[in-house]
Amino acid sequence: MDDPHDPITTKKSAEQWAKSFDKVEKAKAKTEEKKEVPVETNPGTSLTEPVVIDELTRRVREERKQEAMNRAQQGLEKELEHTVNVINAKDAHIAEAEGLLGELARRSNQEALTKQVDEDLKTAAGPAAAEKPAEDLKAWRKWFGPLAEIEEGSAPQEKKMFVPTPEQQKAVESIKAAAAAQEAANQKKAEKLGFWGTIKQVGSKFKDLPLLAAVKITEGLRSLVPKSRWGRATAVAAVGGILAAIYMRYNASPDMVDPGVVPPLEPAPTTPVTTEALPPIPTPEIFGGEAVVNAGDTVWGLVEERLAGNTTFAALDRAQQDFVLDSYMKHLQSLGESGVREFGIKSGDINVIHVGESLKMDKIADHSLFQGYVDQAEKLTIAQKANILKARQ
Amino acid sequence: MPKELQDEAIAAAGGPILQSVMIDILEKLPPAQRDAFQKALEAGDQKSIEALITANIPDPATFIGQSVEKAIAEFKSLRKA
Secondary structure (H helix, E strand, C coil): CCCCCCCCCCCCCHHHHHHHHHHHHHHHHHHHHHHHCCCCCCCCCCCCHHHHHHHHHHHHHHHHHHHHHHHHHHHHHHHHHHHHHHHHHHHHHHHHHHHHHHHHHHHHHHHHHHHHHHHHHHHHHHHHHHHCCHHHHHHHHHHHCCCCCCCCCCCCCCCCCCCCCHHHHHHHHHHHHHHHHHHHHHHHHHHHHCCHHHHHHHHHHHHCCCHHHHHHHHHHHHCCCHHHCCCCCCHHHHHHHHHHHHHHHCCCCHHHCCCCCCCCCCCCCCCCCCCCCCCCCCCHHHHCCEEECCCCCCHHHHHHHHHHCCHHHHCCCHHHHHHHHHHHHHHHHHCHHHHHHHCCCCCCCCCCCCCCCEEEHHHHCCHHHHHHHHHHHHCCCHHHHHHHHHHHC | CCHHHHHHHHHHHHHHHHHHHHHHHHHHCCHHHHHHHHHHHHCCCHHHHHHHHHHHCCCHHHHHHHHHHHHHHHHHHHHHC
16 A cells, blocks of 8 residues: 655655645745844853754753652652551551451360361261260260269250269279379380380370360270271271370460359469468569560460479369469459559450560469469369369360 | 269370370381381371371271270279279
8 A cells, every 4th residue: 555655656746746845945945044043042152042942942841851750759659658558557457357366266276176176086987987886885984984864865954063972073083093003004114115205295285185175085095996896997097186186286275264264163362371480482483574475375374384384383183273373363353453554464454465565473473372272272172173174165 | 973074084084095005006116116206296297197107007997996995994904903
């Protein structure tokens, strides 16, 4: 196709070409005239008008360019500021969401643990679990408590403080004595292997399990016995799952226990229990210095962290330890808002602590206080312990 | 006996029984593999735990079943004693 601007290919008549040439010639002549006339712009300069126009045009363009750049810069600054604000807002939302998720995780921890045990044991039992002989399991439970009287489908019993009979207490104590004797026997065998540390740790972790989880695992282990006819096909997976679970899923978390849910057993002392001969002895080995609050911490957890290193506390069982910790919580609450603030909690409420707060642990570093709680814990009855462990769940 | 108390008794037995099974497993493992088992345990590495058991113990399901049975029998005998 012909280019309409190409003088060669565009089809014009001779007359049209002549007119076109005339126009071009006239335009050239005008341009030449302008160039030849010098124009004085400023005294002492010899700039011609076109040059001045060019210069002014250039300056105007420069100014406009600069203005445009300034506007762009301002725009970018505003955009940047907006972006920073958005990011900060998002960070705040993320922090808030993380806090909520942490709280949810802590609250659902117990439920998740129980579900996980169910899953592990389901794996252990395999398809044969459906054929689980109820009578067999009932007989197994009966061995532990010959007076089992709760039948499946029976109406829920009224919740009340249970006082075991001497026979029942004796039965449970004999089970615990057998457990202690078996652990002692295990110690001898494990020491020969050079693995008592590991075996002992498994025992300790098992004791820290929620009661329901411990029961399910025990029943799950028992289901692996060949004679039980069910669930031995995946025994390796079961043992692997249980051991991994004990180490990974059931690492005792202080957050699993709500300080508010442990039921009151006996009036906990709100003032230090003192002896006549000895003044209160500080226990810096337990509560020296300050404890800085980190994300996810609770007062219960921080106090337990300090107590965990104390041999007297470590020798207590789970229910007794919970009792001691609960006693400390009650003691702190008894200090009132101002006392709790002096302890380092700005809110004045031991259930509302913030990251970065420093808890002055030496405020509760009173040995007689500690000893008083331990003494009371050691006097707990089986029924009271059962209630504490139930509350823990 | 109320379920709570019965549960407490059952739970008390579980730890030592599990310990006994672990000892049986450790005794079966070659010494060189015991440290690996311990590491897998501490890491909560279920797959490695299972792999070590399966690789070193013939018919591991039967072995574990018998180990649990033996541990329970021992526990019962200790209770009677």
